[in-house]
Amino acid sequence: MTQRVDIAPAAGSAGSALDGRLTAPVDAEAPRADGSTGTVPGVDFRFREQRSLWGNAWRQFRRHKLAMFGLVVFIAMLLATFVGTPLYPQEIDTIDFSVSGGSLTWQHPFGTDSLGRDMLARILWGGRISLAVGIIAALVAILVGTTVGAIAGFFGGAADTLLMRLTDLFISLPQIPLLLVVSFLYRDAFFGIFQQRFGSGVLGVFVLIVLVIGLLSWMPTARLVRASFLSTREKEFIEAARSIGTSRLSQMFKHILPNVVSPIIVAATLGIGAAIITESALSFLGLGFPSDVPTWGSMLYEAKDRFSIAPHEAVFPGLMIFLTVLAINYIGDGLRDALDPRKSQ
Amino acid sequence: MGRYLIRRLLVSVVSLIAISMVVFGILAVAPGDPLAGFATNPNVPPELRQRIRASMGIDDPIPVQYARWASSYVRGDWMVSYTAKIPVRDYVMGRIPVTLMITGSAFLVSILVAVPIGVISAIKQYSLFDQVATTFAFLGFSLPTFFSGILMILLFSVTLNWFDFVYDSQVTGFWGNFKQSVMPIAVLGLAGAAQLTRFVRASMLEIISQDFVRTARAKGLRELVVVRGHAMRNAMIPVVTILALQIPELFGGAIITEQIFRVPGIGRALIDGIYSKDVPVVMAITFGIAVLVVVFNVVADILYAVLDPRIRLG
Numbered sequence: 233m234t235q236r237v238d239i240a241p242a243a244g245s246a247g248s249a250l251d252g253r254l255t256a257p258v259d260a261e262a263p264r265a266d267g268s269t270g271t272v273p274g275v276d277f278r279f280r281e282q283r284s285l286w287g288n289a290w291r292q293f294r295r296h297k298l299a300m301f302g303l304v305v306f307i308a309m310l311l312a313t314f315v316g317t318p319l320y321p322q323e324i325d326t327i328d329f330s331v332s333g334g335s336l337t338w339q340h341p342f343g344t345d346s347l348g349r350d351m352l353a354r355i356l357w358g359g360r361i362s363l364a365v366g367i368i369a370a371l372v373a374i375l376v377g378t379t380v381g382a383i384a385g386f387f388g389g390a391a392d393t394l395l396m397r398l399t400d401l402f403i404s405l406p407q408i409p410l411l412l413v414v415s416f417l418y419r420d421a422f423f424g425i426f427q428q429r430f431g432s433g434v435l436g437v438f439v440l441i442v443l444v445i446g447l448l449s450w451m452p453t454a455r456l457v458r459a460s461f462l463s464t465r466e467k468e469f470i471e472a473a474r475s476i477g478t479s480r481l482s483q484m485f486k487h488i489l490p491n492v493v494s495p496i497i498v499a500a501t502l503g504i505g506a507a508i509i510t511e512s513a514l515s516f517l518g519l520g521f522p523s524d525v526p527t528w529g530s531m532l533y534e535a536k537d538r539f540s541i542a543p544h545e546a547v548f549p550g551l552m553i554f555l556t557v558l559a560i561n562y563i564g565d566g567l568r569d570a571l572d573p574r575k576s577q
Numbered sequence: 578m579g580r581y582l583i584r585r586l587l588v589s590v591v592s593l594i595a596i597s598m599v600v601f602g603i604l605a606v607a608p609g610d611p612l613a614g615f616a617t618n619p620n621v622p623p624e625l626r627q628r629i630r631a632s633m634g635i636d637d638p639i640p641v642q643y644a645r646w647a648s649s650y651v652r653g654d655w656m657v658s659y660t661a662k663i664p665v666r667d668y669v670m671g672r673i674p675v676t677l678m679i680t681g682s683a684f685l686v687s688i689l690v691a692v693p694i695g696v697i698s699a700i701k702q703y704s705l706f707d708q709v710a711t712t713f714a715f716l717g718f719s720l721p722t723f724f725s726g727i728l729m730i731l732l733f734s735v736t737l738n739w740f741d742f743v744y745d746s747q748v749t750g751f752w753g754n755f756k757q758s759v760m761p762i763a764v765l766g767l768a769g770a771a772q773l774t775r776f777v778r779a780s781m782l783e784i785i786s787q788d789f790v791r792t793a794r795a796k797g798l799r800e801l802v803v804v805r806g807h808a809m810r811n812a813m814i815p816v817v818t819i820l821a822l823q824i825p826e827l828f829g830g831a832i833i834t835e836q837i838f839r840v841p842g843i844g845r846a847l848i849d850g851i852y853s854k855d856v857p858v859v860m861a862i863t864f865g866i867a868v869l870v871v872v873f874n875v876v877a878d879i880l881y882a883v884l885d886p887r888i889r890l891g
Contacts, residue, residue, distance in 0.1 A: 401595050404874065406866035408829040409847060410600070413859060416851050417607035509721045513833055516723045517848060532723060536837070539727070539742075540735045547731070550724035558719040565715075 292570035299566020305559035309552075313359035322350035325524075343544040345534065351548055358526035359552060365442055365511045365527075366556075370503035372446025377453025378489075378496060384454070385461025386484050396458070403451045411510065414444050416519050423522070434525050441520060445507050453499050460492035494571035498564055505560035512553050528553045585878065589871045594647075596867045601646060604856060605639045611854050650864075656857040660849075665857045669843060669865070675746070676835070676842030679761050680827045686766030687773050688820070694770075695777025696812075699785060700804060710774065717771025722830055726764045726837035733760060744840040761838045765830055769823060776819055781812040814884045821877035825869040 293299055327349060337343075342351035384395040418440055426436025464470065465488060473487050514520035515529030516536075523530060528549040535545035604611055630636055637645075649656070655665040694714075698707045717725075734742040744757050784790065785808050793803045832844035839845070843862055850858035882888045 401592060401599075404592050404867065404870050405596055405599065406825075406829070406863050406870060408832055409859075409863040409866055410603070412832075412848070412851055413600075413863065414603060417604070417611060421608040505719070512721060513723055517833070517836055519851070529723075532727065536727070539730055543731050543735065546727050550727055554720055554724055557721070558716065561715065561719045 289567075289570040293566050296566035296569060298562045299570075302559035302562030302566065305555060306563060309359065309556055309559070310363065313356050313363060317353075317356045317360065320353055320356055322353040325349060342548045343542070345531075345542070345545050351531075351545065354526040354531060355528070355548055355552055358528050358531060358549070359556075361438070361521065361525065361527045362508055362511060362529070362553070363556070365438065365445070366504045366508035366560075369442045369445040369449070369507035369511070370500050372442060373450040373503050373507075374453055374496060374500045375450075376446065377450035377499075378457050380450065381454040381457025381459075382461055382484055382489065385458035386465060386480070386488070388462075392458070395454070399451050399454050402448070405448065407448050408513075411444055411448060411514065412517065412519050415441060415514055419519075419522075434521065437521055437525075441511060441514065445510050449503065449506065449510075453496065453503075456495050456499060457492060460495065461488055464488045464491050497571060498568045501560060501564040501567055505557040505564070508553065508557055508560075582879070585875055589875055593868065593871055596871075597647060597650075597864060598643065600860065600863055600867070601643050602639070604860070605642060611856050646860075655861050658850075658858050659855045660853045661855075661858075665861045668858060669846065669861050672841065672843045672846045675840060676828070676831055676844065679758060679765065679834070679840060679842065680824075680831050682758070682762045683765035683769060684820075684824065684827060686762060687769030687823075690767070690770040691773035691777055692813075692816070695774045696781050696804070696809060698774070698778045699781035699812075702782065707778075711778070714771045714774040714778075717767060718775065720768070720771075722764050722768050722833050723837060725768065726760070726834060729760050729764060730837070742838055744838050746841050757838075761834045761840055764837070765827065765834050768830065769827065773816070773819070773823070777812070777816055780815050781808060784808050784812040814881065817884060818877045818881050821873050821880055824873050825866060828866055828869060 342355060344350055345354070380395050380399065384392040419437055422436035422440040423433035424436075426439070427433035430436075461484075465483075470483060470487055473483055478487070511520060511527065512529030512532070515527050516532045518530075518533050521527050521530055523534070531549040532546055535542070535549070538545060635642070653666070655669075657663065658665050658668050661668050694710050698710045701707055730742045733739045740756050740760055742760065744761070748754055748757060790803060790808050793807045794800075798807075828844070831842060832847060834840070835842045835844035836848055843865075846858060847862045849855070850862065
């Protein structure tokens with residue numbers, strides 16, 4: 233085994249110039265074949281930088297300016313909606329007709345809606361729902377897609393054929409019409425059941441919407457994961473794992489899955505943005521959350537007959553959707569570059 | 578090719594049957610008996626309601642109901658709309674022309690915008706043009722149609738007062754129709770263009786770095802000949818496939834666009850149908866979009882094989 237130690241990297245080369253420390257691609261202190269240690273006299277390797285996969289990815293990600301912008305915006309959105317809502321003094325349902333459709337003032341920075349309710353409070357509150365739907369629906373899709381793809385790719389044969397036919401069927405379903413029909417027909421039932429069991433009907437609508445969006449968008453992930461599993465399971469290190477009696481579950485999750493996790497992460501990120509758009513579209517058509525629950529989409533729905541009187545009612549929620557989705561797409565773009573081993577040095 | 582085609586068509590028929598079962602099943606087990614239609618109307622006396630239910634076969638087992646629905650659907654009897662009180666076939670057919678006009682024009686707009694921009698972007702990679710184009714494509718890709726539609730209304734209808742944003746089917750004449758269709762077409766077309774530009778650029782970049790393009794340049798061909806004759810001819814193969822797959826998506830997108838601009842097309846008929854629980858209309862349109870998806874999947878595969886002689890179907 234040869235050991236290559238970069239003692240004096242070329243000045244200004246990207247990898248080493250980061251913080252002036254020495255980098256060593258292989259463990260410099262591992263004993264050599266002749267019994268001596270690999271230490272090079274005069275250079276202290278104890279302070280060399282540890283480079284993990286995630287450390288590398290983060291270093292790569294930081295260079296992508298727009299992705300960093302996206303990350304900052306997205307974190308700011310999460311903080312504003314989840315932490316900021318209780319701090320903001322205005323209520324979401326205080327009706328005050330004296331300021332109906334009022335434009336921007338110090339007291340109501342984003343103006344008020346047709347009933348004089350404070351827009352900023354509603355946007356913050358609604359953002360929680362929109363963001364939560366996006367994140368959880370994307371998680372549902374990734375969970376289902378990864379499970380289906382992993383089983384199909386790992387076991388092959390009849391399981392593979394069956395699951396891939398199922399995936400094909402789901403891909404050819406007319407997505408938008410089904411989404412609309414299902415949420416319209418089942419909304420009241422979910423509302424009623426959750427009202428009775430858990431005391432919150434809105435939670436029922438939330439669960440329904442998350443499930444419908446998630447179950448109609450797992451297919452690309454399943455195909456992706458299956459393809460990666462198919463190619464990875466033939467590699468030597470899996471054969472080695474099998475030869476020492478590693479169980480199938482452990483082969484799947486401990487040995488193969490970590491190697492296919494990068495594309496899954498990118499798909500999950502982009503999935504959040506897509507799910508936020510889908511939920512907003514549903515609510516915009518009046519087929520999502522009930523009208524007394526503000527989400528960014530339902531605020532657009534309420535504003536759509538009042539464009540000429542109160543344009544701010546449509547512009548602010550719309551801008552929030554656009555900014556969030558844009559931020560998420562940039563993060564996804566950055567992650568794709570950062571997690572692609574062909575691009576990192 | 579012939580054998581492949583037959584197998585592919587058989588698979589399509591099977592998947593259409595499966596899709597119709599899923600759609601029918603969702604409606605059949607839904608709470609509130611949507612299949613029963615006006616038999617659920619509380620003004621109908623109970624004994625009459627029983628007769629209606631019996632005559633419609635609502636209380637039969639779901640597979641029996643499905644078989645009856647499927648056989649009448651195949652025979653071309655799509656039942657009568659609960660609200661419009663005319664055969665669903667006539668109702669839907671009457672709505673198709675305006676949707677076709679809008680989606681068709683949007684499709685053309687997206688090609689005319691995306692192909693030149695994507696190609697130039699790829700040829701002049703990292704140039705100012707490329708950076709501006711990719712940025713706009715990224716912005717457009719993240720901008721949902723319901724918001725871009727609203728922004729257009731605010732700009733062109735409310736502020737500038739150029740176009741009316743409520744579509745009026747009584748309007749005749751080219752200019753009037755042009756004025757009221759411009760915004761829905763632009764919204765749908767530009768959304769498609771944003772996606773397509775990214776795809777054209779990526780496809781073109783892949784081809785342009787290949788050896789045969791370098792050879793073409795090396796032997797002294799003019800740049801235009803290299804780009805048009807060598808690079809584009811190859812780069813457009815996957816683009817054409819994607820275009821075929823985009824057509825059903827356009828109809829899905831039209832549902833939202835028609836709702837914003839109140840265009841009386843099939844998307845609007847679907848939304849109205851859902852609100853009024855007009856099951857025959859909802860079934861017909863949902864299933865119609867499913868047929869589009871399946872058909873254009875086959876079309877995409879065939880186009881790919883026809884355009885690229887390296888692909889052998891079998």
